Amino acid sequence: MATGDQLPHLLEVPTGAGKTAAAVLSWLWRRIHGNAKIRSATGRRLIFCLPMRSLVEQTQRATQEWLAALGLELDVHVLMGGAIARDWDDAPERDSIIIGTQDQLLSRALNRGYAMSRFRWPIQFGWLNxxxxxxxxxxxxxxxxxxxxxxxxxxxxxxxxFGPCHTMWMSATLARGSLDTVDLRRITLREQGLGAADRKALSKRLKAKKPLELLPTDPKKPLSTAKQLLALHKAGSLTVVVVNRVTRARELAQALSKAANGTLEVTLIHSRFRPHERSEAQRKALQPGWSGILVATQAIEAGVDIDARILVTELASWPSLVQRFGRCNRAGARKDAQVLWMDVASKDAAPYTAEALDLGRGRLRELDDVGPESLTKVGIDDARPALPVIRRKDLYSLFDTQSDLAGHDIDVSAFVRATEHDADVQVLWRTWEGAHPPDDAAAPRREELCRVPIGQLDTLISTKAPAWRWSSLRATWERVTSKRDLYPGLTLLMPVQSGGYSAAFGWTGDKRDIPPEVPLPSDAERSDADEGDPWTYKLHEYVELSVHSDDVVGVVAELQAGLGELALPWSELTRAARWHDLGKAHAAFQSMLTQKLEPDDERRDKVWAKSDWVHSGRCERPHFRHELASALAFLDQGGSDLEVYLVAAHHGKVRMAVRSRPGEPAPKGEPNRRYALGVWDRDPLPRVELGSGVVSTACELDLSGMELGWQDGAPSWTERSLSLLDEHGPFRLAYLEALVRIADWRGTRKRANSKGRGGHA
Structure with a gap:
């Protein structure tokens, strides 16, 4: 894989054969040691997408161990529910590894990233595509x-x-028909499996014996089942019990703890823990040499590197069963290994179908061993692509990140994961004084978040006991009193006294279970807001507009040096960087930056891009967006449609359409004057020095483009944007947009110091 001209699209090998190592190490070799042809065919970001958080954590650990052993320093970032890496997206020229769950990665690849600021969606959409x-x-x-x-x-x-883009699908039970989607079927896919040398090296694993028996149990009597499991367990060894539902896992772990009465360790792992508690449980239970009984859901059935003496599993779909078998006698060294299965009634089939359980049950009854060699006698079932299937028109719709007038967005959850997690929200618990959470509270952090099914929040949310969601439009926490207000991927803040979470057993939904509050660092960042721009008014010193423009243009040059092999429109990117903050010369904006300066302070006589955090105030124009003023002025002075779009989009808040905000006040006494985002039609903008001898001319801002159709022989803003989307495609346009934004971030940091405030511009 490392030395071939191209990576394969399909990698199908048995569990335990080293798929993860093959993928990560071959990518590393190609990027570091490959010749020019191999490097040019290998993207600089490795995006490792997994269905479960436990697999993400394990893959991260293994990757960092390999890098350390090789003496390599490379960025490794993690994206999963409750664990979102920050600032992984500000160095597109650097090789990096991004490891995450499908929820976090695919939602970002669809421009609707879960658990992140909506204004950063286009950046990560650009990087991931x-x-x-x-x-x-x-x-x-x-x-x-x-x-x-x-x-x-x-x-x-x-x-x-821009650049090479490749996808490799890996599994021990890959049904090829599941990839036969309407557009992929037109592409020839390259395949790779085990060769003769691989089979020889893996001989012991492939010949591992795993005798199979049925374990009769009564699912209504968890204590009885617990006693059976205790009788099977051998002191000093690892017994793994895998069940299909979180509720069942929790009940069984509670029964085992009661029956064992402290004579052995019982650990529970499932997807509805906060990382604060889950990471410690996984660290303990998955470390080599740990003995006891581990009760888990599908969270460990695939890829988790554990080697149990006894594996007990509930009946599941055949692919899931094959994955679970791989957690027993993994290295093939055990002589007393055993696999037992517990039947599941068809009425309790979820998250699988009754048909899938029937197929699995029939195959188990025909087998007396489930080692890799025995499983080769069982074929892989054909399949069809899981529905729904995203189409081109869906992707075009998702490019526009502006919510509708009611604040709603397109829901991508059906495209991300069509399983029981379709209807999950993320919940955190905190204490605060008063009835309303403070608007300056820290943004939700990875260690606080727990995934919860929407349908299980009914008993905890009401008019008298609301939950809270952050509104970036209004920069405040808004009440949520009914599950009708919930949607997948939403983050909810609840008071600790609402209950519903146990540190030992995770999400329970029981009001009597009061979660301990997760301690937060003193420098935790605030949630992002529609009008937020902390890098503009919360630095430690004033920065002139011409200086900032030079700084941002300088970063574009740095990016060009690092991305020079990509065929990018660098001259237009440079011009967009030069003009991006022209709108800050607007009188309303300058007044905000200098509001608390003394009347005779000489700083009032200059045009600033940034202020310190002491002397700025509130803008007299609600919702004012300086980037819209920049774009309108640049358009008036000869900027191309692409350059103007990149200027407007450099905060992710003015993109495909221009419209006023709900409740935005109109110009007083001028009912027919156009206005949007704090900018008024015919607003004057003065002559401004933009650095390196570039000077804008004084002009009046023209908002006629916010209307539908052509105005005075010119297309509307939306028509211009749609034409750019057709010309460049959604992935390339987002990438260019992201580059200008990154240049602005990094240019600003050149003037920030340790006493600065705020986050990204």
């Missing part, structure tokens, strides 16, 4: 996310992308 290698691992567990990955791969070829 250009100059990258996607690895989709354990694909048999991904549901509709697998179909989405197939369509995205095909659409990157159709729409075009």
């Amino acid at each position: 250009n100059d990258c290698v996607w690895v989709m691992d354990e694909v048999q567990l991904m549901g509709s996310g697998l179909s989405t990955s197939a369509q995205l791969h095909a659409m990157r070829q159709q729409f075009g992308a």
Whole structure:
């Protein structure tokens, strides 16, 4: 894989054969040691996508160990529910590895990233669809996310992308028909499996014996089942029990703890813990040499590197069962290994179907061993792509990140994961004084968040006991009193006294279970807001507009040096960087930056891009967006449509359409005067020095483009934006947009120091 001209699209090898190492290490070799041809065919971002958080954590650990052993320093970032890396997206020229769950990665690849600021969506959409290698691992567990990955791969070829883009799908039980989507079927896929040398090296693992028996149990009597499991367990060894539902796992772990009465360790792992508690449980239970009984859900069935003496599993779909078998006698060294299965009634089949359980049950009854050699006698079932399948028109719609007038967005959850997690929100618990959470509270952090099914929040949310969601439009926490107000991917803040969470057993939904509050660092960042721009008015010193423009242009030059092999429109990117903050010369904006200066302070006589955090105030124009003023002035002075779009979009808040905000006040006494985002039609903008001898001319801002159709022989703003989308395609346009934003961030940091305030511009 490392030395071939191209990576394969399909990698199908048995569990325990080293798929993860093959993917990560071959990418590393190609990027570091490959010749020019190999490097040019290998994207600089490795995106490792997994269906479960436990797999993400394990893959991260293994990757960092390999890098350390090789003496390599490389950025490794993690994206999963409750664990979102910050600032992984500000160095597009650097090689990096991004490891995450399909929820976090695919939602970002669809421009609707879960658990992140909506204004950063286009950046990560751009990075994850250009100059990258996607690895989709354990694909048999991904549901509709697998179909989405197939369509995205095909659409990157159709729409075009900057740099090489490749996808590799990996599994021990890969049904080829699941990738036969409407657009991917037009592309020939390269395959790779084990060769003769691989089979010889893996002989002991492939010949591992795993005798199989049925374990009769009564699911209504968890204590009785617990006693059976205790009788099977051998002191000093590891017994793993895998069940299909979180509720069942929690009940069984509670019964085992009661029956064991402290004579052995019982650990519970499932997807509805906060990372604060879950990481410690996993660290303990998955470390080599740990003995006891581990009760888990599908969270450990695929890829987790544990080697149990006894594996007990509930009946599941055949692909899931094959993955679970891989957690027993993994290295083939145990002589007393055993696998037992517990039947599940068809009425309790979820998250699987009754048909899937019937197929699995029939195969188990025909087998007396489930080692790798025995399983080769059982074929892999054909399949069709999981529905729904995203299409080109869907992707075009998702490019526009502006919410509708009611504040709603397109829901991508059906394209991300069509399983029981479709209807999950993320919940955190805190204490605060008063009835309303403070608007300056820290943004939700990874260690606080727990995934919860929407349908299980009914008993905890009401008019008298609301939950809270952050509104970036209004920069405040808003009440949530009914599950009708919930949607997948939403983050909810609840008071600790609402209950519903146990540190030992995770999400319970029981009001009597009061979660301990997760301690937060003193420097935790605030949530992002629509009008927020902390890098503008919360630095430690004033920065002139001409100086800042020079700084940002300088960063574009740095990016060009690092990305020079990509065919990018550098002259237009440079011009956009030069003009991006011209709108800050607007009188309303300058008044905000200098509001608290003394009347005779000489700083009032200059045009500033940034202020210190002491002397700025509130803007007299609600919702004012300086980038819209910049774009309108640049358009008036000869900027191309692409340059003007990049200027407007450099905060992610003015993109495909220009419209006023709900409740935005109109110009007093002028009912027919156009206005949007604090900018008024015919607003004057003065002559401004933009650095390096570039000077704008004084002009009046023209908002006629916010109207539908052509105005005075010119297309509307939306028509211009749609034309750019057609010309460049969604992936390339987002990438260019992201580059200007990154240049602005990094240019600003050149003037920030340790006493500065705020986050990204």
